[in-house]
Amino acid sequence: MSYVAGHRHTTVQDHVALVEIDLTGELMIAAAASSEDRLSPDRIDEVLDVDGDGREPPGEPA
Structure with a gap:
């Protein structure tokens, strides 16, 4: 019998990566x-x- 990995449901999101993909x-x-x-x-x-x-911008840290 062979093992087939099931689909994992994940709720972890990389918000930085999502913004980069959008840009x-x-x-x-x-x-x-x-x-x-x-x-x-x-x-x-x-x-x-x-x-x-x-x-x-003025007032923002560099």
Whole structure:
């Protein structure tokens, strides 16, 4: 008789990984909709909703 592993139900979620997957999906959608070969750094910042200047906002820890 051979052993077949059953499907495990898990409730553990890696929230950071889920956010990263979502952001990657947003970048893929933007890239697919773009007529250019590559997304510009400004467009990537826009899609990811970041400032893009590499500095932390005032009052935020670095």
